[in-house]
Amino acid sequence: MEFKDYYQVLGVSKTASADEIKKAYRKLARKFHPDVSKEPEAEQRMQEINEAKAVLSDPEKRLAYDQLAQQYRSGQDFQPPPDWDTGFEFSGRGFEEADLGEFSDFFANLFGQGGRAGRGGRGYQMRGEDRHAKINIDLADAFHGSSRAITLQVPQVDAQGRVVSREHTLNVRIPKGVKAGQHIRLSGQGSPGLGGGPAGDLFLEIHFTPDSQYRVEGRDVYQRVPVTPWEAALGANIEIPTPSGAVKIKVPAGSQTGRRLRLKGRGIPGPEPGDLYVELEVVLPPADTDKARELYKTMADELAFDPRQRRGG
Amino acid sequence: MAQQHIFSGELIDEATLTLEDLARACSVDTDWVVERIESGLLADGSPYVASWRFTSRDLTRARRLCQLERDFEAAPELAALATDLIEENQRLRERLRAAGLFDN
Numbered sequence: 377m378e379f380k381d382y383y384q385v386l387g388v389s390k391t392a393s394a395d396e397i398k399k400a401y402r403k404l405a406r407k408f409h410p411d412v413s414k415e416p417e418a419e420q421r422m423q424e425i426n427e428a429k430a431v432l433s434d435p436e437k438r439l440a441y442d443q444l445a446q447q448y449r450s451g452q453d454f455q456p457p458p459d460w461d462t463g464f465e466f467s468g469r470g471f472e473e474a475d476l477g478e479f480s481d482f483f484a485n486l487f488g489q490g491g492r493a494g495r496g497g498r499g500y501q502m503r504g505e506d507r508h509a510k511i512n513i514d515l516a517d518a519f520h521g522s523s524r525a526i527t528l529q530v531p532q533v534d535a536q537g538r539v540v541s542r543e544h545t546l547n548v549r550i551p552k553g554v555k556a557g558q559h560i561r562l563s564g565q566g567s568p569g570l571g572g573g574p575a576g577d578l579f580l581e582i583h584f585t586p587d588s589q590y591r592v593e594g595r596d597v598y599q600r601v602p603v604t605p606w607e608a609a610l611g612a613n614i615e616i617p618t619p620s621g622a623v624k625i626k627v628p629a630g631s632q633t634g635r636r637l638r639l640k641g642r643g644i645p646g647p648e649p650g651d652l653y654v655e656l657e658v659v660l661p662p663a664d665t666d667k668a669r670e671l672y673k674t675m676a677d678e679l680a681f682d683p684r685q686r687r688g689g
Numbered sequence: 690m691a692q693q694h695i696f697s698g699e700l701i702d703e704a705t706l707t708l709e710d711l712a713r714a715c716s717v718d719t720d721w722v723v724e725r726i727e728s729g730l731l732a733d734g735s736p737y738v739a740s741w742r743f744t745s746r747d748l749t750r751a752r753r754l755c756q757l758e759r760d761f762e763a764a765p766e767l768a769a770l771a772t773d774l775i776e777e778n779q780r781l782r783e784r785l786r787a788a789g790l791f792d793n
Binding site: 402405406409411412422426503505506508523546547548549551554557558559560561562563565576577578579580581591592593596598600655 | 698784787
C-alpha cells in the first residue's frame with residue numbers, strides 16, 4: 377500500500393487553512409466531476425479528491441494524518457503502525473460508511489472499518505454498503521442476452537483487522553432487452569456486512585460499447601446502409617446485416633442518400649420493442665477504368681439532370 | 690479455478706426499487722429521498738408514499754443529486770438544476786449520436 381499525500385492531491389500547502397482547502401477542493405471538483413469533465417480518468421481523480429477532502433476538512437482526521445505524514449513521503453510503501461490512532465476519537469459518522477467502498481485502501485485502513493470502527497462496538501451489526509459499477513456491453517448482447525465476466529475490487533477485512541482489496545470476478549447474465557442506462561441489481565454482491573450483517577447489493581449500470589455500425593437511442597437502433605446508384609434509382613431487394621441477424625429489405629425506386637426505412641419491432645427487444653432505422657447512403661462507383669468513365673460520360677450526355685437547378689426550384 | 694457460476698441479476702426497469710432500496714443505493718437516509726420527492730426534485734412527486742417505486746432513471750438521478758450536493762455543498766435545488774441540465778445535455782447528445790452527427 378502506498379502512502380498518499382492528500383495535500384499534494386488538493387494542491388495545497390501543509391499549512392493551508394480550512395477555507396483554502398475548501399476552495400481548492402471546489403475548484404478541482406468542478407474540473408474533474410465525472411458528469412461534466414472531459415479530463416481522462418476524471419472519475420478516479422474525483423475519488424482521490426473526495427478522499428483527500430474527507431481527511432483534510434475534518435480537524436480530528438487532519439491532525440492524526442499530519443502526525444503520521446511526518447514520517448512518510450507520497451508513494452512510499454506504507455503500513456499503519458499499530459494503534460497509530462490512539463488518542464484520537466473520530467466522531468462524525470457518515471462518510472466512513474457512505475464512501476468507504478469508493479475510497480482507497482490507504483484511506484480505509486486509516487479511517488474505515490479496518491481501522492477504528494472495526495475494533496469498536498462488539499455485537500454491532502450493519503448491512504454492507506451497496507456498490508455501483510458501470511459495464512459496457514455490445515449491442516448484440518441486448519438483442520440476444522449473454523453473460524459477461526466482470527472484475528471488481530472488493531475491500532475486505534483480513535485477520536489482522538486491516539482492509540485489503542481483493543479482485544472478485546463475477547459472471548453476470550445480461551438479460552435480453554436491456555437498454556443503456558438501465559441497472560442490473562445483484563443481491564448480496566455489494567460490500568460485506570459488519571458483525572455478521574448481510575452484504576449490500578451490487579448495481580451494474582449498463583452502457584453500450586460504441587459501435588461504428590449501429591447507433592442507439594432508447595430501444596431504437598440506427599444503421600447506415602450503402603447502396604449502389606442503380607439500386608437506389610431502380611429499387612432493389614437487398615440483404616443487410618442487422619443486430620438480430622441478416623434481413624432482406626426492399627429499397628424503394630427513386631431513393632436518395634439519407635432516405636430512412638423503418639423496420640418495425642426490429643430494434644432492441646422488450647415489452648415495447650424498438651424499431652430499426654435503415655438509412656440509405658448512395659455510393660458512386662469510382663471512374664477508374666475506361667469502361668466506367670464511358671458509362672458516366674453516357675449518363676452525362678443522355679440524362680437531362682442538373683441537381684443544382686432542382687434545388688433552386 | 691475459474692468460477693463457473695453465472696449470476697442472474699434483477700433488471701431495474703419500471704417501478705422496481707422501493708424507497709428503502711433507493712436510499713440505501715445512494716447511501717442516504719430515506720428522509721433525504723422523501724424531502725427531494727416532496728420538493729419535486731426527484732421522481733414524479735407523487736404524494737402517495739406507500740406506492741413509491743423507483744426506476745433505473747430515478748436511481749441515476751438520485752445518485753447524481755447526492756454527489757453534487759456533497760461535492761459542492763450545493764443546495765438541493767441547485768443540484769437539481771445542474772442535474773436537469775446534465776440530463777438534457779445527455780438526451781441531446783444521444784439524439785445527435787443517433788442521427789449520426791456526433792462521434793464521441
